[in-house]
Amino acid sequence: xxxxxxxxxxxxxxxxxxxxxxxxxxxxxxxxxxxxxxxxxxxxxxxxxxxxxxxxxxxxxxxxxxxxxxxxxxxxxxxxxxxxxxxxxxxxxxxxxxxxxxxxxxxxxxxxxxxxxxxxxxxxxxxxxxxxxxxxxxxxxxxxxxxxxxxxxxxxxxxxxxxxxxxxxxxxxxxxxxxxxxxxxxxxxxxxxxxxxxxxxxxxxxxxxxxxxxxxxxxxxxxxxxxxxxxxxxxxxxxxxxxxxxxxxxxxxxxxxxxxxxxxxxxxxxxxxxxxxxxxxxxxxxxxxxxxxxxxxxxxxxxxxxxxxxxxxxxxxxxxxxxxxxxxxxxxxxxxxxxxxxxxxxxxxxxxxxxxxxxxxxxxxxxxxxxxxxxxxxxxxxxxxxxxxxxxxxxxxxxxxxxxxxxxxxxxxxxxxxxxxxxxxxxxxxxxxxxxxxxxxxxxxxxxxxxxxxxxxxxxxxxxxxxxxxxxxxxxxxxxxxxxxxxxxxxxxxxxxxxxxxxxxxxxxxxxxxxxxxxxxxxxxxxxxxxxxxxxxxxxxxxxxxxxxxxxxxxxxxxxxxxxxxxxxxxxxxxxxxxxxxxxxxxxxxxxxxxxxxxxxxxxxxx
Numbered sequence: 001x002x003x004x005x006x007x008x009x010x011x012x013x014x015x016x017x018x019x020x021x022x023x024x025x026x027x028x029x030x031x032x033x034x035x036x037x038x039x040x041x042x043x044x045x046x047x048x049x050x051x052x053x054x055x056x057x058x059x060x061x062x063x064x065x066x067x068x069x070x071x072x073x074x075x076x077x078x079x080x081x082x083x084x085x086x087x088x089x090x091x092x093x094x095x096x097x098x099x100x101x102x103x104x105x106x107x108x109x110x111x112x113x114x115x116x117x118x119x120x121x122x123x124x125x126x127x128x129x130x131x132x133x134x135x136x137x138x139x140x141x142x143x144x145x146x147x148x149x150x151x152x153x154x155x156x157x158x159x160x161x162x163x164x165x166x167x168x169x170x171x172x173x174x175x176x177x178x179x180x181x182x183x184x185x186x187x188x189x190x191x192x193x194x195x196x197x198x199x200x201x202x203x204x205x206x207x208x209x210x211x212x213x214x215x216x217x218x219x220x221x222x223x224x225x226x227x228x229x230x231x232x233x234x235x236x237x238x239x240x241x242x243x244x245x246x247x248x249x250x251x252x253x254x255x256x257x258x259x260x261x262x263x264x265x266x267x268x269x270x271x272x273x274x275x276x277x278x279x280x281x282x283x284x285x286x287x288x289x290x291x292x293x294x295x296x297x298x299x300x301x302x303x304x305x306x307x308x309x310x311x312x313x314x315x316x317x318x319x320x321x322x323x324x325x326x327x328x329x330x331x332x333x334x335x336x337x338x339x340x341x342x343x344x345x346x347x348x349x350x351x352x353x354x355x356x357x358x359x360x361x362x363x364x365x366x367x368x369x370x371x372x373x374x375x376x377x378x379x380x381x382x383x384x385x386x387x388x389x390x391x392x393x394x395x396x397x398x399x400x401x402x403x404x405x406x407x408x409x410x411x412x413x414x415x416x417x418x419x420x421x422x423x424x425x426x427x428x429x430x431x432x433x434x435x436x437x438x439x440x441x442x443x444x445x446x447x448x449x450x451x452x453x454x455x456x457x458x459x460x461x462x463x464x465x466x467x468x469x470x471x472x473x474x475x476x477x478x479x480x481x482x483x484x485x486x487x488x489x490x491x492x493x494x495x496x497x498x499x500x501x502x503x504x505x506x507x508x509x510x511x512x513x514x515x516x517x518x519x520x521x522x523x524x525x526x527x528x529x530x531x532x533x534x535x536x537x538x539x540x541x542x543x544x545x546x547x548x549x550x551x552x553x554x555x556x557x558x559x560x561x562x563x564x565x566x567x568x569x570x571x572x573x574x575x576x577x578x579x580x581x582x583x584x585x586x587x588x589x590x591x592x593x594x595x596x597x598x599x600x601x602x603x604x605x606x607x
Contacts, residue, residue: 010559012552013553014034018311021082027068030311035551036313044342048302063310088301089116090118091117091121109293150249154269157241172259186214221239223239223255330374335380340377341542341545342372346373349375358412359411359414362374364405365394366402388406539553
């Protein structure tokens with residue numbers, strides 16, 4: 001390749017730098033295996049929706065690599081100077097436009113002395129031309145609405161029967177041409193007999209296939225209602241609608257409609273049908289240049305930023321701005337999470353996004369009558385207080401605030417510090433839960449006894465003393481006592497071994513031994529967390545939103561920590577440590593610490 005590419009390393013992989021127009025124009029030569037993404041959704045990302053819609057030429061809701069490359073080529077073919085694609089302009093300069101038709105449209109929009117057509121001005125001109133074309137078309141409809149606003153209903157009634165009535169009158173002309181065709185054009189005996197064995201209704205397909213009425217030379221189609229009208233029952237309602245909406249208003253009341261009536265009816269409505277067919281689907285031909293001008297202005301402004309959030313994730317990994325998939329910031333639990341993506345279905349998204357090994361918090365956000373679902377990545381702090389039902393505030397990229405409530409969690413390690421303390425927290429939580437259960441059971445038993453006593457006193461009954469507990473059977477519980485004794489003995493042996501080992505150390509070695517013991521307990525959790533933290537991957541989070549991420553976009557520990565900010569006091573802030581409402585702590589902890597120190601010191605001096 002003749003182009004000299006530059007790469008930067010971020011997220012554990014190489015990403016191409018797209019800084020110049022030459023980089024953009026040569027993207028078609030860059031191996032797509034080096035692209036970070038090969039497809040991105042049109043919705044759910046922070047990018048101009050109109051620009052994405054113009055690039056998404058097949059209207060499938062995704063911008064793919066070939067569509068991005070085609071947009072770059074389209075813009076380059078209409079520019080004198082492709083350098084404007086990398087200048088961050090708000091539109092297209094007049095001097096850069098090469099296409100004569102587009103240039104003429106731009107000159108017609110610019111005021112005297114103007115040299116740049118902004119995206120807003122080009123979009124407004126395109127909308128104006130579309131509105132003007134629609135207004136001209138609507139004005140032309142006044143002359144062909146023969147029944148006023150009821151003309152549309154008349155045309156609909158005619159269109160619903162056109163094929164069937166045309167068929168009927170052709171059959172009648174055949175019967176007039178040759179008398180032998182008269183019976184052949186009507187329903188045959190076999191066709192009618194085949195209906196006899198079926199469960200019939202007016203909407204039966206085989207009934208609808210029969211002629212509209214009795215075919216004959218010069219026959220007409222009855223317009224009457226009822227079972228004796230002579231109309232195929234499958235078409236009775238549509239015949240009634242034709243009579244009321246079209247025949248009576250345009251031809252007058254009559255009992256049947258002939259072929260000449262049918263042709264006259266269509267002639268009177270032909271102008272309205274032709275007018276409807278001419279409804280403008282888009283811009284008139286003379287306004288094509290204005291539409292191309294809008295496209296060119298948007299491409300000059302948006303192609304480079306899109307490429308840097310598609311071919312590379314520069315904005316995300318360099319913190320020069322926010323990536324297109326970052327839709328805002330969630331403030332919750334004293335933290336701000338910057339990696340927030342839009343979510344349509346939390347359960348479906350979590351099934352794939354959970355493979356990212358990132359702690360994800362799904363929130364339902366509301367703002368007045370608006371609703372939004374997001375997934376926020378928490379990459380710093382801990383997850384102790386992240387529970388379903390907690391509330392926070394979400395700020396979108398426009399600065400609007402939303403009420404956010406946690407609806408689902410995908411738990412993964414957040415930090416090594418959390419992993420270090422997790423065994424002790426689990427132990428304390430387990431002990432606390434068991435103590436709570438024990439206290440609750442005792443309280444329930446006491447309340448039950450008190451309730452029984454209160455009921456007995458209330459009805460005037462004599463409250464009997466509780467029955468004496470049965471005699472303790474030593475033999476029955478011998479096995480239990482033996483097991484408890486063995487357990488206590490084993491625990492005592494372990495504790496004794498630990499204490500003897502500690503007492504055998506020098507005083508300065510004891511803190512190191514305690515620290516080593518704690519590290520030994522926490523090591524398995526920390527090792528597991530370390531592997532998971534090193535393998536965090538942005539890809540599954542985006543893939544679950546419809547992206548086609550083409551690289552292992554890792555989020556390592558330092559970079560991940562930068563995506564979630566913890567609460568910190570401002571620089572230079574003064575802090576008063578005295579809390580007048582602080583709870584008074586009992587000194588037993590101090591006493592226990594002093595006793596432990598004295599015990600260890602005495603044991604060490606007297607060993």
